[in-house]
Amino acid sequence: MVGEAKWNALSFEEVRSKSEKFSEDRDWNQFHTPRNLLLAMVGEVGELSECFQWKGEVAENLKGFSDAEKHHIGEEMSDVLVYLIRLADKCGVDLPSAVLAKMIKNEEKYPAHLARGRSTKYTELERESASKISQVEPERDSENQPEHEDKHVSELGKYEYWSSTYERELEDFHEEGAYGEDWFSRHTGRGRLRKFIEDQIINAFGQSSIGLLDVGCGNGLFLMEAAQSERLTFQELLGIDYAMNAIEVCRAYQEKKLKNRDWMTATQEGIDRIKFSLMDFLDNSLETRSFEVVHDKGTLDAMYLSSDENLGLYMRNLARVLTDRGLFIITSCNLTKEELMRLFSPPVFRSAKLLDELSHTSFTFGGQKGSAVTTLAIELTPGAPPRT
Numbered sequence: 001m002v003g004e005a006k007w008n009a010l011s012f013e014e015v016r017s018k019s020e021k022f023s024e025d026r027d028w029n030q031f032h033t034p035r036n037l038l039l040a041m042v043g044e045v046g047e048l049s050e051c052f053q054w055k056g057e058v059a060e061n062l063k064g065f066s067d068a069e070k071h072h073i074g075e076e077m078s079d080v081l082v083y084l085i086r087l088a089d090k091c092g093v094d095l096p097s098a099v100l101a102k103m104i105k106n107e108e109k110y111p112a113h114l115a116r117g118r119s120t121k122y123t124e125l126e127r128e129s130a131s132k133i134s135q136v137e138p139e140r141d142s143e144n145q146p147e148h149e150d151k152h153v154s155e156l157g158k159y160e161y162w163s164s165t166y167e168r169e170l171e172d173f174h175e176e177g178a179y180g181e182d183w184f185s186r187h188t189g190r191g192r193l194r195k196f197i198e199d200q201i202i203n204a205f206g207q208s209s210i211g212l213l214d215v216g217c218g219n220g221l222f223l224m225e226a227a228q229s230e231r232l233t234f235q236e237l238l239g240i241d242y243a244m245n246a247i248e249v250c251r252a253y254q255e256k257k258l259k260n261r262d263w264m265t266a267t268q269e270g271i272d273r274i275k276f277s278l279m280d281f282l283d284n285s286l287e288t289r290s291f292e293v294v295h296d297k298g299t300l301d302a303m304y305l306s307s308d309e310n311l312g313l314y315m316r317n318l319a320r321v322l323t324d325r326g327l328f329i330i331t332s333c334n335l336t337k338e339e340l341m342r343l344f345s346p347p348v349f350r351s352a353k354l355l356d357e358l359s360h361t362s363f364t365f366g367g368q369k370g371s372a373v374t375t376l377a378i379e380l381t382p383g384a385p386p387r388t
């Protein structure tokens with residue numbers, strides 16, 4: 001039945017206005033205080049519960065119940081719903097908007113790829129996801145240069161890992177219609193990161209319309225969030241990724257968001273303007289225009305976990321695609337602020353000026369201190385990048 005309307009189209013507003021009239025006609029408004037309505041609703045929940053009492057486990061579609069019993073259950077459910085809507089009305093809660101917003105929040109709390117087929121609470125899922133990140137964190141030594149020889153070469157540095165990750169995400173999306181998660185969003189907080197980035201862009205370029213490149217855009221959710229900015233318009237928003245499955249996820253999400261207008265604050269034009277392209281950022285012949293802003297959330301981490309050669313190619317191409325004194329915004333869980341700033345030092349970049357920093361909660365798992373996720377805004381002036 002997914003995607004097909006099964007019930008009469010009845011709006012919350014219709015129920016709200018009918019029950020308002022019902023109580024006005026009877027002069028019952030005086031009794032309909034929030035507390036009374038809540039208690040009345042709980043009473044109705046009790047009556048609904050009675051229908052199921054002593055029946056053992058009840059089968060789907062109330063198999064074994066008589067028509068009269070089914071009808072009665074429908075009545076009790078209606079009482080609960082009518083009281084709930086009346087309660088929301090009396091509390092000044094916009095219930096339809098609250099329901100939609102809560103459903104989006106639930107999607108974020110219970111990402112399909114983590115929660116599928118399990119009744120595990122979201123706090124436990126968060127802990128699992130945190131441990132997954134902390135397992136790939138290399139040893140840190142903020143006093144010295146990053147120890148490239150010792151670094152933990154992990155799955156996250158491999159193409160196959162990303163290809164299969166987004167293949168699963170695409171399957172989940174087609175089966176359940178639920179969006180996945182972008183990297184670190186639990187730790188950065190989407191709204192907080194977006195505001196930080198907007199502030200940095202406005203400080204650097206004022207309100208002028210600029211281009212932003214998202215390197216290793218994954219499922220594209222970061223760009224779809226950025227596109228909804230009410231403070232900025234972008235001349236170009238380009239997301240690139242080397243995994244075709246990631247680009248397919250981006251395009252599927254973009255299409256759904258455009259069709260359903262399902263993010264309440266969505267500026268459709270912003271989302272429509274994003275382009276997603278299949279590109280390997282390490283490619284020798286990477287051809288894109290120059291961007292005033294390059295954003296990376298988790299992709300440099302993946303490079304860092306692959307090889308020193310890849311890290312070098314990344315630096316070279318970053319220098320190619322960023323305009324002079326361009327803004328590079330990086331979120332990493334592998335490298336400290338000091339390590340990151342050292343990476344962007346000469347000769348590849350003539351100068352690297354730290355403009356601002358957003359720190360996020362570090363998390364502890366199994367008694368061990370986990371990753372501290374760091375976001376930096378750096379003004380980079382490319383030097384003479386070595387051409388190969």
Ligand SMILES: C[S@@+](CC[C@H](N)C(=O)[O-])C[C@H]1O[C@@H](n2cnc3c(N)ncnc32)[C@H](O)[C@@H]1O
Nearest residue numbers: 162182183216217218241242280281297298299
């Ligand atoms: C940790 S994920 C982050 C995804 C996304 N930025 C987010 O915030 O959800 C790293 C991403 O980098 C992509 N990636 C890794 N190496 C790449 C390369 N050489 N060129 C382009 N994308 C790459 C992976 O496919 C993956 O989508």
